[in-house]
Amino acid sequence: MTDISAMTTLLIHSGRVVDPSQNLDGVMDLWIENGRVAAIDKPGSFKSKKPSQTVDAKGCLVLPGLIDAHVHYREPGGEHKETIATGAAAAVAGGFTSVACMANTSPTNDSGVITEKIHSAAEAAGLCRVFPIGAVTVGLQGERLAAIGEMVLEGAVAISDDGMPVMNSLVMRRAMEYARSLDIPVISHAEDANLVNRGVMNESIASFEMGLSGNPAESEEIMIAREIALTRLTGAEVHIGHLSTAKGAELVARAKEEGLRVTAEACPHHLTHTDSEALGYNTHCKMAPPLRSKADVTALQKGLASGVIDLIATDHAPHAPHEKNRPFAAAPMGVIGIQTVTASTYAMVEKGALPLSRWVEAMTSAPAKLLRLDAGTLKVGAAADVTVFDPTTSWTLNADTNQSKSKNSPLWNLDLKGRARTTIVGGDLVFHDNKVTKGRSHPARPLIQNRTYSTGRVS
């Protein structure tokens, strides 16, 4: 049945292959057949073969396709900010072959129907794989459990009320217990909403001077402490979203030492910017949790390097220009970042603050492990999701390069160094030299590690 003339092959040659999942780091050639990694070998090994396509990766890093475990695609309900298609375009332009999108859409992704809708839209876009994260509670109201099992059956990989914390500790306990029964992690937006007190930036001397209400670091610390206590009680897996404080990182470190199932992510903006960036009321520096102090940034960088912080995720949060162009206190929280994260975080590698393999791991095998995906690896047989990253190229995020529908980036028009040159999903070149090319449908569900239930439901 296989049409041999349709068999596609791809050769990626002369690049430095860095794959922490296999302890691989060296200049190698990669041979891809029918959307899967067929072989990796010494440069020149595939000289005799005639590939349908070739990618010259000289001077570049060849990585397992990058995975962003935390994005906000605004579909359904917020399509003026971003659609799944435009969000996926931004993702592949950033070198990402897989993303996990949060549930705070409108309507909320709290049911199997919306989860399925997201899969359909992503498959129609023909770009990166999109893994929906389902809500913890119905409508993110924090009161009743969402249809978590139904969403898992439709291919949700985790649950989170991100955007909001789950304030009621009994509700969070029950969510963790239920998530553990279904073997999915709970991702926590760790803030005590009452203590945040409508704070729009980090509570500090700067917030005082600017006359803006402050969100103290303690609002995060308290909630992380609670999540850790609850995971101790329930044995569930909790992942701390957008960790932003030194104290928070300390708590995570101690929880890991205790052997608890706690993981954490950090966002590029929290790893590189302090709250002083917001001086001047720049709403492109307004997000939740807010940019914090120098000490926090240093602690986060250390935590990422040591592995206390498992992964880098962007919390890519598009908002339309007319929305961000409001008084600081009134503007919505969030910044986009999926196209610029590799540049801004690679700087830590260059400085020697972050080992290269940790940097790669943080966007490949670590998110794959969290979300239980057969991804983030270039092992033979793996889906051919590959990122070719050029660490030296200079570029800027502007109207010419930006794929997102929104522009709310703190790095807009600034000089950046390092960029994904080619992004390959399922063997298809979906991004190359600043051009996004729609490929075949790249479903996410086949990469979710298998769990079977004889539900008795006709499938």
Next chain:
Amino acid sequence: MTFSESKSSFLGFQDLDQKKCQYFLNLGRALRWAQREGQFPSEHLKQHCVATAFFENSTRTKTAFVAAAESLGAKVMDFSSETSSRTKGESVGDTLQVLETYGATAVVIRHSLSGLPHQVALTGGLPVINAGDGPHEHPSQALLDALTLDQDWKGQFMGKRLLIIGDINQSRVARSNLFFLEKLGTEVCFSGPRTMIGPAIEARGHRLYDSLEEALPEVDAVMCLRIQHERQGHLTLPSTDEFALFWGMNPVRAEKMKPGAPILHPGPVNWGVELSHEMKSHERVRIRHQVWNGTFSRMAALMNAIEPQTTAKWLSHQKVPEDQWKAAPPQNLVNSSSGRSEEKS
């Protein structure tokens, strides 16, 4: 003296030792056998008046206790909470005193609060039979479940494994079964959402299967508990549909069970939740056998609580055969398509 030993009340299996649990099993077996073939003690409780004091609703338990008391020759005095002076605020203790004054010589109590029958047994004057105290115990249910398992397990409990599925945290059926069967050497394990099965279960040393699929081939019987979804306010489950999807018994899951392993349910069943509608006539399901065995378990409870010495004497005179487990319920009680192979012998 523990609660259970006060007078000769039948309060639960938590504090009873292996010997006493075995005694109750033997007593139930003897009554089951005696009803058909032996000398049934139909006048054993002739001098007595059994009061049923149900402060919580019941169909099967109450009816079975009334039938059991009458079949043993006792008079029955019924008390119905909703139409009593309980509605005027009269206490349980005062209520029971009234019943005693009017001739009750034993009282069967069901109440929503754990430990109430135990407290009454210590302070009151009558032997107390516990027909269910909150989430704590329902010992006559555990005994009838054991009498039912007895039949598929051919009299063997040691080394067998029972899987209990569902709302364990709230279940007196789960607790009494656990306390009773573990003393007989049966391993009890559990499955269900962890919102309904707290950390104490694993801390106590029992296996908890998150995946029902994984558990089914490894156990010798399955017991499905009723999901009391309304009580939990949508925190333990997104919906009863989801329970059915992941932990409900259906024919596909039943296929995965060991040959000969039965499915029990204490009733009433939420069809489509714990058991799919197709299970209504499934040959593994033993619901009607459970109901039938319920008469013997209630007789055993009453006899031992009210006349402990004469009951022990009666039991010692019964020549119950080794294959007593073959006793089959009357045909009119059992759906002919769900009969077991033993019934043909």
